[in-house]
Amino acid sequence: xxxxxxxxxxxxxxxxxxxxxxxxxxxxxxxxxxxxxxxxxxxxxxxxxxxxxxxxxxxxxxxxxxxxxxxxxxxxxxxxxxxxxxxxxxxxxxxxxxxxxxxxxxxxxxxxxxxxxxxxxxxxxxxxxxxxxxxxxxxxxxxxxxxxxxxxxxxxxxxxxxxxxxxxxxxxxxxxxxxxxxxxxxxxxxxxxxxxxxxxxxxxxxxxxxxxxxxxxxxxxxxxxxxxxxxxxxxxxxxxxxxxxxxxxxxxxxxxxxxxxxx
Numbered sequence: 001x002x003x004x005x006x007x008x009x010x011x012x013x014x015x016x017x018x019x020x021x022x023x024x025x026x027x028x029x030x031x032x033x034x035x036x037x038x039x040x041x042x043x044x045x046x047x048x049x050x051x052x053x054x055x056x057x058x059x060x061x062x063x064x065x066x067x068x069x070x071x072x073x074x075x076x077x078x079x080x081x082x083x084x085x086x087x088x089x090x091x092x093x094x095x096x097x098x099x100x101x102x103x104x105x106x107x108x109x110x111x112x113x114x115x116x117x118x119x120x121x122x123x124x125x126x127x128x129x130x131x132x133x134x135x136x137x138x139x140x141x142x143x144x145x146x147x148x149x150x151x152x153x154x155x156x157x158x159x160x161x162x163x164x165x166x167x168x169x170x171x172x173x174x175x176x177x178x179x180x181x182x183x184x185x186x187x188x189x190x191x192x193x194x195x196x197x198x199x200x201x202x203x204x205x206x207x208x209x210x211x212x213x214x215x216x217x218x219x220x221x222x223x224x225x226x227x228x229x230x231x232x233x234x235x236x237x238x239x240x241x242x243x244x245x246x247x248x249x250x251x252x253x254x255x256x257x258x259x260x261x262x263x
Contacts, residue, residue: 003031004038005056009198011049011205013042020057026116026148028065032094039097049205049212051101052197053124054108060133063115064091066142087147091116095149098123100220102213104204108197109133110190112172119146122153125216127183128197129175130190135183136172137163156223158183208246208262 005018015038017024017031026032042048055061072078078086098105098120107113107124112134121127121135137154139146146154146167155163158181166173175187188196204212214237222230241247246262253260 002034003029004034006038010202011047011209012198012201013048013051014194014198015051015053017053017055017061020055020059022065023059023062023112024055024057024117025062025065026094026120027091028068032090036093036097039101042101042103046209048103049207049209050201051103051105052108052194052201053098053105053120054194054197055110057111059111059117060107060109060113061117061120062112063117063119063138069142069144091148095119095123095153099149099153102216104201104212104216106197106201108193109135109184110193112136114138114172115142115146116148116150119148119150119153121183122150122157125219126185126200127178128186128188128193128200129178129184130193131175131187132190133175133178133184133187134172135166135174135178136170137166138170138172140168141170208244208250210244210246211241214241 001019003017003019003024005016007014007016015035019025019029019031022029042051072083105124105126107121107127109121109127109129111130111132113121114134114136115138118135118137137146137150139150145151151167154166157163158166162181173181173183175184178184179187186196218230218234218237221233225233246260249262250260
Protein backbone atom coordinates (compact mmCIF):
# COMPACT_ATOMS: atom_id res chain seq x y z
CA UNK A 1 0.00 0.00 0.00
CA UNK A 2 1.35 3.41 -0.99
CA UNK A 3 2.05 5.95 1.74
CA UNK A 4 0.93 8.92 -0.35
CA UNK A 5 -2.46 9.30 -1.98
CA UNK A 6 -2.16 11.78 -4.85
CA UNK A 7 -5.03 13.83 -6.27
CA UNK A 8 -5.11 16.57 -8.88
CA UNK A 9 -7.42 19.58 -8.81
CA UNK A 10 -6.59 21.68 -11.85
CA UNK A 11 -3.10 23.11 -11.32
CA UNK A 12 -3.09 22.06 -7.65
CA UNK A 13 -1.72 18.71 -6.47
CA UNK A 14 -2.92 17.24 -3.15
CA UNK A 15 -0.65 14.72 -1.41
CA UNK A 16 -2.34 12.92 1.50
CA UNK A 17 -0.29 10.79 3.88
CA UNK A 18 -2.49 7.71 4.01
CA UNK A 19 -1.31 5.32 6.70
CA UNK A 20 -3.53 6.27 9.65
CA UNK A 21 -2.81 2.91 11.30
CA UNK A 22 0.78 4.12 11.93
CA UNK A 23 -0.36 7.71 12.58
CA UNK A 24 1.25 8.54 9.22
CA UNK A 25 4.76 7.85 10.54
CA UNK A 26 7.60 8.77 8.19
CA UNK A 27 10.00 5.90 8.96
CA UNK A 28 9.85 2.14 8.65
CA UNK A 29 7.97 2.45 5.36
CA UNK A 30 8.21 4.00 1.87
CA UNK A 31 7.21 7.53 2.97
CA UNK A 32 10.54 9.23 2.25
CA UNK A 33 11.01 7.48 -1.10
CA UNK A 34 7.51 8.47 -2.18
CA UNK A 35 7.92 12.11 -1.12
CA UNK A 36 11.26 12.36 -2.92
CA UNK A 37 9.82 10.81 -6.08
CA UNK A 38 6.77 13.07 -5.93
CA UNK A 39 8.94 16.18 -5.63
CA UNK A 40 10.99 15.04 -8.64
CA UNK A 41 7.81 14.59 -10.67
CA UNK A 42 6.37 17.95 -9.63
CA UNK A 43 9.62 19.69 -10.48
CA UNK A 44 9.34 18.37 -14.04
CA UNK A 45 5.61 19.00 -14.43
CA UNK A 46 5.32 22.70 -15.20
CA UNK A 47 1.52 22.54 -15.06
CA UNK A 48 1.62 22.12 -11.25
CA UNK A 49 1.47 25.53 -9.60
CA UNK A 50 0.83 24.60 -5.95
CA UNK A 51 0.87 21.51 -3.73
CA UNK A 52 -1.03 20.68 -0.55
CA UNK A 53 0.32 18.17 1.99
CA UNK A 54 -2.14 16.73 4.52
CA UNK A 55 -2.85 13.56 6.49
CA UNK A 56 -5.59 10.93 6.54
CA UNK A 57 -7.18 10.01 9.87
CA UNK A 58 -7.05 11.96 13.13
CA UNK A 59 -3.25 12.59 13.02
CA UNK A 60 -1.32 14.71 10.53
CA UNK A 61 1.99 12.93 11.13
CA UNK A 62 3.56 11.29 14.19
CA UNK A 63 7.11 11.63 12.83
CA UNK A 64 9.40 8.67 13.33
CA UNK A 65 8.07 5.23 14.20
CA UNK A 66 9.06 4.95 17.88
CA UNK A 67 8.44 1.19 18.03
CA UNK A 68 10.93 0.74 15.20
CA UNK A 69 13.60 2.52 17.30
CA UNK A 70 13.95 -0.56 19.50
CA UNK A 71 16.39 -1.89 16.92
CA UNK A 72 19.00 0.57 18.22
CA UNK A 73 19.35 -1.21 21.57
CA UNK A 74 18.09 -4.79 21.11
CA UNK A 75 19.66 -7.79 19.42
CA UNK A 76 22.77 -6.62 17.58
CA UNK A 77 22.46 -2.81 17.50
CA UNK A 78 23.92 -1.00 14.46
CA UNK A 79 27.14 0.97 14.95
CA UNK A 80 27.31 4.78 14.76
CA UNK A 81 28.46 4.90 11.13
CA UNK A 82 25.58 2.70 10.08
CA UNK A 83 23.08 4.89 11.90
CA UNK A 84 24.53 8.06 10.34
CA UNK A 85 24.23 6.56 6.88
CA UNK A 86 20.68 5.47 7.68
CA UNK A 87 19.72 9.07 8.39
CA UNK A 88 21.63 10.49 5.43
CA UNK A 89 20.09 8.02 3.01
CA UNK A 90 16.69 8.03 4.72
CA UNK A 91 14.77 10.80 6.49
CA UNK A 92 17.29 13.52 5.59
CA UNK A 93 16.40 13.16 1.91
CA UNK A 94 12.93 14.48 2.74
CA UNK A 95 13.81 18.08 3.71
CA UNK A 96 16.27 18.33 0.83
CA UNK A 97 13.50 17.37 -1.60
CA UNK A 98 10.46 19.11 -0.11
CA UNK A 99 11.99 22.31 1.28
CA UNK A 100 13.85 22.91 -1.98
CA UNK A 101 10.88 22.15 -4.23
CA UNK A 102 10.29 25.23 -6.38
CA UNK A 103 6.48 24.89 -6.33
CA UNK A 104 4.66 26.69 -3.47
CA UNK A 105 3.56 24.16 -0.82
CA UNK A 106 0.84 24.31 1.83
CA UNK A 107 0.66 22.03 4.88
CA UNK A 108 -2.99 21.42 5.83
CA UNK A 109 -2.52 20.14 9.38
CA UNK A 110 -5.52 18.02 10.32
CA UNK A 111 -4.29 16.82 13.73
CA UNK A 112 -1.15 16.28 15.82
CA UNK A 113 2.14 17.07 14.04
CA UNK A 114 4.80 15.47 16.22
CA UNK A 115 8.60 15.39 15.93
CA UNK A 116 9.48 14.91 12.28
CA UNK A 117 5.78 15.53 11.57
CA UNK A 118 6.16 19.07 12.89
CA UNK A 119 9.36 19.51 10.91
CA UNK A 120 7.52 18.30 7.81
CA UNK A 121 5.15 21.26 8.16
CA UNK A 122 8.17 23.57 8.34
CA UNK A 123 9.46 22.17 5.05
CA UNK A 124 6.33 23.67 3.46
CA UNK A 125 5.92 27.36 2.64
CA UNK A 126 2.54 27.91 4.30
CA UNK A 127 0.71 26.16 7.14
CA UNK A 128 -3.03 26.06 7.89
CA UNK A 129 -4.15 24.19 11.02
CA UNK A 130 -7.39 22.60 12.10
CA UNK A 131 -8.46 23.83 15.52
CA UNK A 132 -7.72 20.39 16.99
CA UNK A 133 -4.13 20.28 15.70
CA UNK A 134 -1.19 20.14 18.10
CA UNK A 135 2.51 20.58 17.50
CA UNK A 136 5.55 19.20 19.33
CA UNK A 137 9.30 19.22 18.64
CA UNK A 138 9.39 16.18 20.88
CA UNK A 139 12.69 14.45 20.06
CA UNK A 140 14.10 14.96 23.57
CA UNK A 141 11.12 13.09 25.00
CA UNK A 142 12.42 9.89 23.38
CA UNK A 143 16.09 10.65 24.01
CA UNK A 144 17.17 11.74 20.53
CA UNK A 145 17.92 14.94 18.60
CA UNK A 146 16.08 16.36 15.56
CA UNK A 147 17.81 14.17 12.97
CA UNK A 148 15.65 15.40 10.10
CA UNK A 149 16.83 19.02 10.04
CA UNK A 150 14.38 20.39 12.58
CA UNK A 151 17.10 22.40 14.32
CA UNK A 152 17.53 24.33 11.05
CA UNK A 153 13.89 24.44 9.96
CA UNK A 154 11.93 25.37 13.10
CA UNK A 155 13.93 28.51 14.11
CA UNK A 156 13.37 29.91 10.61
CA UNK A 157 9.62 29.64 11.12
CA UNK A 158 9.03 30.63 14.77
CA UNK A 159 12.32 32.32 15.71
CA UNK A 160 15.22 31.08 17.82
CA UNK A 161 13.69 31.61 21.26
CA UNK A 162 10.39 29.80 20.60
CA UNK A 163 12.13 27.03 18.66
CA UNK A 164 14.55 26.52 21.55
CA UNK A 165 11.69 26.36 24.06
CA UNK A 166 9.86 23.77 21.97
CA UNK A 167 12.99 21.69 21.31
CA UNK A 168 14.34 21.79 24.87
CA UNK A 169 11.04 20.95 26.57
CA UNK A 170 9.52 18.72 23.94
CA UNK A 171 6.11 19.95 25.11
CA UNK A 172 3.19 20.28 22.70
CA UNK A 173 1.43 23.52 21.81
CA UNK A 174 -2.12 23.83 20.52
CA UNK A 175 -3.35 25.42 17.31
CA UNK A 176 -3.99 28.85 18.85
CA UNK A 177 -0.50 28.91 20.37
CA UNK A 178 0.89 27.91 16.97
CA UNK A 179 -0.99 30.82 15.41
CA UNK A 180 0.34 33.24 18.02
CA UNK A 181 3.99 32.31 17.40
CA UNK A 182 3.67 32.30 13.60
CA UNK A 183 4.00 28.55 13.15
CA UNK A 184 0.70 28.61 11.25
CA UNK A 185 -0.96 31.49 9.42
CA UNK A 186 -4.55 30.40 9.95
CA UNK A 187 -6.67 28.15 12.19
CA UNK A 188 -9.97 26.77 10.91
CA UNK A 189 -12.52 24.19 12.03
CA UNK A 190 -11.54 20.62 11.10
CA UNK A 191 -14.28 20.21 8.49
CA UNK A 192 -13.18 23.44 6.79
CA UNK A 193 -9.46 22.62 6.62
CA UNK A 194 -9.10 21.06 3.18
CA UNK A 195 -11.40 23.61 1.54
CA UNK A 196 -9.40 26.43 3.13
CA UNK A 197 -6.16 24.91 1.84
CA UNK A 198 -7.65 24.43 -1.63
CA UNK A 199 -8.91 28.02 -1.70
CA UNK A 200 -5.47 29.34 -0.79
CA UNK A 201 -3.80 27.00 -3.30
CA UNK A 202 -6.26 28.18 -5.96
CA UNK A 203 -5.31 31.82 -5.36
CA UNK A 204 -1.67 30.86 -5.78
CA UNK A 205 -2.28 28.67 -8.84
CA UNK A 206 -4.17 31.48 -10.58
CA UNK A 207 -0.80 33.13 -11.21
CA UNK A 208 1.79 32.24 -13.89
CA UNK A 209 3.55 28.99 -13.01
CA UNK A 210 7.03 29.98 -14.11
CA UNK A 211 6.97 33.21 -12.14
CA UNK A 212 5.66 31.37 -9.06
CA UNK A 213 8.61 29.00 -9.17
CA UNK A 214 11.12 31.80 -9.60
CA UNK A 215 9.50 33.81 -6.79
CA UNK A 216 9.79 30.87 -4.41
CA UNK A 217 13.41 30.36 -5.41
CA UNK A 218 14.15 34.03 -4.71
CA UNK A 219 12.60 33.76 -1.25
CA UNK A 220 14.77 30.71 -0.53
CA UNK A 221 17.90 32.48 -1.82
CA UNK A 222 17.05 35.55 0.24
CA UNK A 223 17.07 33.50 3.44
CA UNK A 224 20.71 32.54 2.95
CA UNK A 225 22.33 35.14 0.68
CA UNK A 226 23.20 38.80 1.09
CA UNK A 227 20.94 41.55 -0.22
CA UNK A 228 23.41 42.27 -3.01
CA UNK A 229 23.49 38.63 -4.13
CA UNK A 230 19.71 38.36 -3.98
CA UNK A 231 19.33 41.54 -6.05
CA UNK A 232 21.66 40.12 -8.69
CA UNK A 233 19.65 36.88 -8.91
CA UNK A 234 16.43 38.92 -8.96
CA UNK A 235 17.67 40.91 -11.94
CA UNK A 236 18.47 37.70 -13.83
CA UNK A 237 15.08 36.18 -13.06
CA UNK A 238 13.34 39.40 -14.00
CA UNK A 239 15.08 39.40 -17.37
CA UNK A 240 13.59 35.95 -17.96
CA UNK A 241 10.14 36.92 -16.68
CA UNK A 242 9.87 40.00 -18.93
CA UNK A 243 10.36 37.78 -21.98
CA UNK A 244 7.61 35.26 -21.18
CA UNK A 245 4.23 35.02 -22.86
CA UNK A 246 2.58 35.04 -19.44
CA UNK A 247 4.05 38.46 -18.65
CA UNK A 248 2.76 39.82 -21.95
CA UNK A 249 -0.68 38.32 -21.29
CA UNK A 250 -0.77 39.74 -17.73
CA UNK A 251 0.07 43.25 -18.92
CA UNK A 252 -2.39 43.14 -21.83
CA UNK A 253 -5.14 41.82 -19.55
CA UNK A 254 -4.47 44.62 -17.05
CA UNK A 255 -4.64 47.29 -19.75
CA UNK A 256 -7.73 45.72 -21.33
CA UNK A 257 -9.37 45.23 -17.90
CA UNK A 258 -10.00 41.52 -18.29
CA UNK A 259 -8.97 38.30 -16.56
CA UNK A 260 -5.64 36.95 -17.87
CA UNK A 261 -5.38 33.51 -19.50
CA UNK A 262 -1.97 32.12 -18.64
CA UNK A 263 -0.32 29.28 -20.53
